[in-house]
Amino acid sequence: MADNISTKEIIKPENLVYKRSSVMTDNTMHYCPGCGHGTAHQVLAEVIEEMGIQQDTIGIAPVGCSVLMYNYLDIDMQEAAHGRAPALATAIKRLMPEKFVFTYQGDGDLAAIGTAETIHSCNRGENILIIFINNGIYGMTGGQMAPTTIEGMKSSTSPYGRDVKLMGNPLKMTDIVATLPGTYYVTRQSVHKPGNVRKTKKAIRKAFEYQKLNKGTCFIEIVSNCPSGWKMTPVESNKWMEENMFPFYPLGDFKVPEE
Amino acid sequence: MEKELRLMKGNEAIAEAAIRAGTDAYFGYPITPQSEVLEYLTLEKPHERTGMVVLQAESEVAAINMVYGGAGCGKKVMTSSSSPGVSLKQEGISYIAGAELPCLVVNVVRGGPGLGTIQPSQSDYFQATKGGGHGDYKLIVLAPSSVQEMADFVELAFDLAFKYRNPAMILSDGAIGQMMEKVWLKPQKERSKELPGWATTGKTPDRERNIITSLDLDPNKQEQFNIKLQKKYREMQEKEVRYETFQCEDAEYLLVAYGTSSRVSQKAIQLAREEGIKVGLLRPITLFPFPSKEINELANQVKGILSVEMSAGQMVEDVRLAVNGKVPVDHFGRMGGIVPTAEEVVENLKTKIIGG
Numbered sequence: 110m111a112d113n114i115s116t117k118e119i120i121k122p123e124n125l126v127y128k129r130s131s132v133m134t135d136n137t138m139h140y141c142p143g144c145g146h147g148t149a150h151q152v153l154a155e156v157i158e159e160m161g162i163q164q165d166t167i168g169i170a171p172v173g174c175s176v177l178m179y180n181y182l183d184i185d186m187q188e189a190a191h192g193r194a195p196a197l198a199t200a201i202k203r204l205m206p207e208k209f210v211f212t213y214q215g216d217g218d219l220a221a222i223g224t225a226e227t228i229h230s231c232n233r234g235e236n237i238l239i240i241f242i243n244n245g246i247y248g249m250t251g252g253q254m255a256p257t258t259i260e261g262m263k264s265s266t267s268p269y270g271r272d273v274k275l276m277g278n279p280l281k282m283t284d285i286v287a288t289l290p291g292t293y294y295v296t297r298q299s300v301h302k303p304g305n306v307r308k309t310k311k312a313i314r315k316a317f318e319y320q321k322l323n324k325g326t327c328f329i330e331i332v333s334n335c336p337s338g339w340k341m342t343p344v345e346s347n348k349w350m351e352e353n354m355f356p357f358y359p360l361g362d363f364k365v366p367e368e
Numbered sequence: 369m370e371k372e373l374r375l376m377k378g379n380e381a382i383a384e385a386a387i388r389a390g391t392d393a394y395f396g397y398p399i400t401p402q403s404e405v406l407e408y409l410t411l412e413k414p415h416e417r418t419g420m421v422v423l424q425a426e427s428e429v430a431a432i433n434m435v436y437g438g439a440g441c442g443k444k445v446m447t448s449s450s451s452p453g454v455s456l457k458q459e460g461i462s463y464i465a466g467a468e469l470p471c472l473v474v475n476v477v478r479g480g481p482g483l484g485t486i487q488p489s490q491s492d493y494f495q496a497t498k499g500g501g502h503g504d505y506k507l508i509v510l511a512p513s514s515v516q517e518m519a520d521f522v523e524l525a526f527d528l529a530f531k532y533r534n535p536a537m538i539l540s541d542g543a544i545g546q547m548m549e550k551v552w553l554k555p556q557k558e559r560s561k562e563l564p565g566w567a568t569t570g571k572t573p574d575r576e577r578n579i580i581t582s583l584d585l586d587p588n589k590q591e592q593f594n595i596k597l598q599k600k601y602r603e604m605q606e607k608e609v610r611y612e613t614f615q616c617e618d619a620e621y622l623l624v625a626y627g628t629s630s631r632v633s634q635k636a637i638q639l640a641r642e643e644g645i646k647v648g649l650l651r652p653i654t655l656f657p658f659p660s661k662e663i664n665e666l667a668n669q670v671k672g673i674l675s676v677e678m679s680a681g682q683m684v685e686d687v688r689l690a691v692n693g694k695v696p697v698d699h700f701g702r703m704g705g706i707v708p709t710a711e712e713v714v715e716n717l718k719t720k721i722i723g724g
Contacts, residue, residue, distance in 0.1 A: 164570045169437070170581075179579045185568035187440045188581035189433065190463050196430040197437030201568070203421045204393055204443050208570055226433070229426035 130154035132163055136180045143343020145333030146174060148300040149242060150181050152310040153213070157184065160317060166209040167201055169194040171223075173215035174248040192223025195230035198237040209317055211238040216257040217247045220282045224256075227282065234291025234325035238316045241282065241328065244335040245354060252338035256280040259357045264338070279357065283330040287363035293325035295364040299332045301347045305360075324366070332358050369417075369556035378518040378544045379404035381551045382448065382474060385519035387414045389526060390557040391472075392443035393421035395434035399453045400486040401542040402476035406448070418559055428453040432460030432473070439469035440580035442567025444526055444560065448474035450542070451492050452483060454500075461535055462501030465597075466582025470529035472522065473507070474538045476545035479705030487705025488542030488628055493682035496539045497656045504594055506601045508536040508608065509655040511626040515549035517653075523554070528608060530564075532600055539655060541678065543628040543707060601657075610653035611662055615641070619648030621721055622666055624687050625676040626652050628707060633676050636713035647717065655683070660690035667694040672721035676713055677701040696721060 132154035140146045157166050163184055170178040172191035179186035189197045194212035202210040219227050219241050230237065246264055247253040254264040254271060259279050261270040271279070287295040294316055298309040309331060316327035332354050334346035341349060369388060376384065383405045386394060394414075396406040406424060414420035421438075425431035431447045438445035449457060454475045464471055477492045479485035496509045508528045510521045518540060525536040563569050571577040584590045615637055616622070625633040630651040640647045650666060652659050667673065672695050675684035681699035688697045700716035702708045 164572050167441075167568050167570060176583065179577070179581065183571065183577055185571045185578045186580070187437060187568055188467075188579070188583055189436070190459055193429070193433035193436075193460070196425070196433035197440070199423070199430075200393060200395065200421075200434035200437035200445070201441055203423065204438050204441055204445075205569070225426055226430055229430065 130158045132158045132183050134181055134183050138181060139177060140174065141337045143334065143336045143346060144174070145244070145300045145331065146242065148306055149240070149309070149331055149333070150178065152300065152306060153240065153313055154182055156310060156313045156317060160314070162209050162317070165207065166211070167205070169197050169210070169212040171212070171214040171218040173218050175213055175215065175242065176249065178213055192218050192221070193226055194218070194223065195226040195235070195237070195239060199230050199233070199235045202235060202237050206236070209320055211240060213240045214242070215248070216241070216243045216245065216255045220256040220280050227286065228289070231286040231326045231328060232289045232291045234293070236320055236323050236325060238313070238320060238327045238329070240313070241330040242333050243330055243358065244333040244338070246335050246338040248335050248338045252335070259353060262353070281358070283328065283363055286328050291326050292328055292364055293366055294319055294327040296362045297330040297332060297358060297360050299350075299360055301334065301350060319366070330358070332360065371555050372553045374551055374553060375548055376515060376551050377404055377546060377548050378512070378515045378540060379476065379546070380408045381515045381519040382522055382538070383408035383412070384553055385522040386446060387412060387417060387420060388554055388556050389523040390418065390444065390559040391420055391446055391522075391526070392559055393423070393438045393445040395423050395425050395431040395438070395445070395447050397425050397428045397431050397449065397453060399450045401478055401488070401545050402448050402450045402474070404545070405474065418556070420559070428456035429460065432457035432464075435471050435473075436460055436464050436467070436469065439464060439471040440467065440568050442563035442569065446472035446474065448476065450476045450478045451480050451489070454492065454495070458495070458501035461507070462503050462505060463582050464535045465505035465507070466503060467580050468533040469535065469580065470526070470533055471535050472525045472529060472538065473535060474540065477539065477541045479703065485705035486542065488544075488678065488707060489703070489705055490541055490627060490629060490678040491680070491682070491703065492539065493655065493677065493679060496537055497658070497686070505597060506604075506656050508532065508534055508604060509539050510536065511539050511653060511655050512544060513627050513630045513651065515544065515547065515551045518544060519551050519553060532604060534600065539627070541628050542705075605657040608654060609657045609659050609662070611659040612651045612653060614649040614651065616648030616650065616666060618646050619669065620671050621645065621647040621717060622670045622673045623647060623649045623676055623713070623717070624652070624663060624673060624683070625649065626655060626683070629676045629678055632708055632710055633713060635710035636717070639710055640714050640717060645717070645722065658686050658690070660686065663687060663690040664692065664694070667691045670695060672696045672698075674717050674721050675699045676708065678707060679703060
């Protein structure tokens with residue numbers, strides 16, 4: 110039957126399920142096949158587009174795989190030094206309180222070198238959104254152990270698997286920031302399945318709505334995969350993530366405002 | 369706020385001048401001997417006076433990155449610290465220079481290395497004038513020698529920083545930060561409502577998105593960017609040199625000194641002239657760009673030059689480069705938080721230059 114339908118017949122408005130957001134640029138992404146960054150960028154762009162806040166949004170890119178994020182989102186952005194995005198966001202939001210300000214950071218950036226900036230901006234209750242991509246590895250530098258690498262997980266600096274006695278324990282930053290008085294909405298999501306993508310998008314939308322109401326820091330962790338760093342196919346990496354990452358980093362809300 | 373004469377500490381004068389200059393934000397972290405800047409600003413409630421943002425950051429590192437963020441929005445932002453804290457800021461300063469952002473960093477220098485002392489020193493000259501962090505970059509460096517200049521250089525530093533889209537530094541020391549003098553404060557300036565076209569203020573449909581970054585993975589482009597930076601620094605060298613001379617007209621010997629050392633040197637000149645030694649002073653006000661040409665010209669007139677610094681001899685290297693072997697150049701300094709006496713300066717002028 111499929112042989113009888115031409116491409117022209119398929120590409121019709123009524124068949125449209127997903128499209129590139131107008132807040133995304135036409136630049137080709139540098140991310141590896143199967144990586145979650147592209148999807149996370151897309152849902153963020155969709156929220157900005159749907160809320161009509163492209164003119165009022167300022168983003169902060171981290172150091173890590175998403176360092177070039179500003180090539181893909183058609184908004185004003187600043188590129189921070191490693192781990193310092195929440196410090197930039199603090200200043201930007203305080204100087205331009207009418208703008209929507211977000212940071213987008215990986216686990217090495219946010220949970221290792223930027224721990225102090227993360228904790229203190231959340232504790233001060235800076236009125237910003239922090240999006241935290243946790244794939245348990247330093248992707249850009251070639252797959253080294255991250256603060257979030259789970260016990261037994263192999264990386265190029267834990268080649269026999271993370272030995273917690275020797276290398277310390279993986280850090281659950283989302284659990285920590287949820288305990289701080291300055292955070293308003295804290296959740297952990299993923300973007301590996303359509304249902305999860307929709308939940309993540311909803312979370313980002315909520316966070317921007319709360320920012321509009323000056324509610325304090327919103328923190329969204331997205332547990333993600335790293336097929337190249339994990340040395341797996343995209344499908345294998347998603348399966349491995351579900352079986353190994355989710356038990357340690359369970360998805361769901363940590364702090365939800367009473368509505 | 370009208371023009372006003374007050375008796376103030378150097379650190380307080382910087383803080384008050386910052387409010388009056390229409391500064392948009394200050395981000396800092398306590399460290400002796402400059403904590404009065406942050407204390408004064410929190411006491412003065414500048415958010416009520418002008419809407420200025422003042423925030424005590426969790427670290428020097430966070431403070432300088434807050435400066436980066438604010439400067440990226442085209443705002444007039446500053447931080448201040450003392451030597452160990454300024455070392456912590458170096459990464460951020462390099463990024464700010466690399467992203468071509470204007471801002472003001474104040475260093476009220478104390479003795480080092482390491483935790484060092486809390487007494488005045490000039491041992492951060494290399495760090496301030498030769499880059500400080502990684503990469504080929506320069507700061508515009510202003511060296512005040514009085515409480516009045518602490519106040520005046522805030523606005524001057526911001527003007528130069530915005531003119532060249534480059535970080536500027538006020539390189540002071542613990543003596544000038546802590547001492548009290550009378551100071552004329554300028555009338556209150558309004559905070560600027562207009563923001564530069566390159567700033568991240570939200571992408572409007574009429575322009576491309578603005579990106580603040582210091583990254584270019586293409587080495588050819590990165591080299592072109594570096595060439596552009598060097599051109600900017602050459603332009604500063606041509607146009608922005610500031611200095612002051614004191615009793616140089618008939619001088620047979622020359623002292624070169626900035627900040628606290630220049631005040632001691634003025635007294636030394638008086639003592640030397642009482643003994644019939646004709647000596648003058650050149651005080652660099654900009655340490656970068658350095659008054660090399662002016663020192664070179666004075667080297668045609670004098671028989672020898674002594675660089676007086678509270679360091680092991682840092683600026684003396686720039687003096688030697690300027691003089692280029694025309695006359696003998698030597699260094700006299702005290703280290704670790706000791707301020708030299710005028711008598712010591714005269715003694716060293718005699719033994720190292722006149723007798724030599």
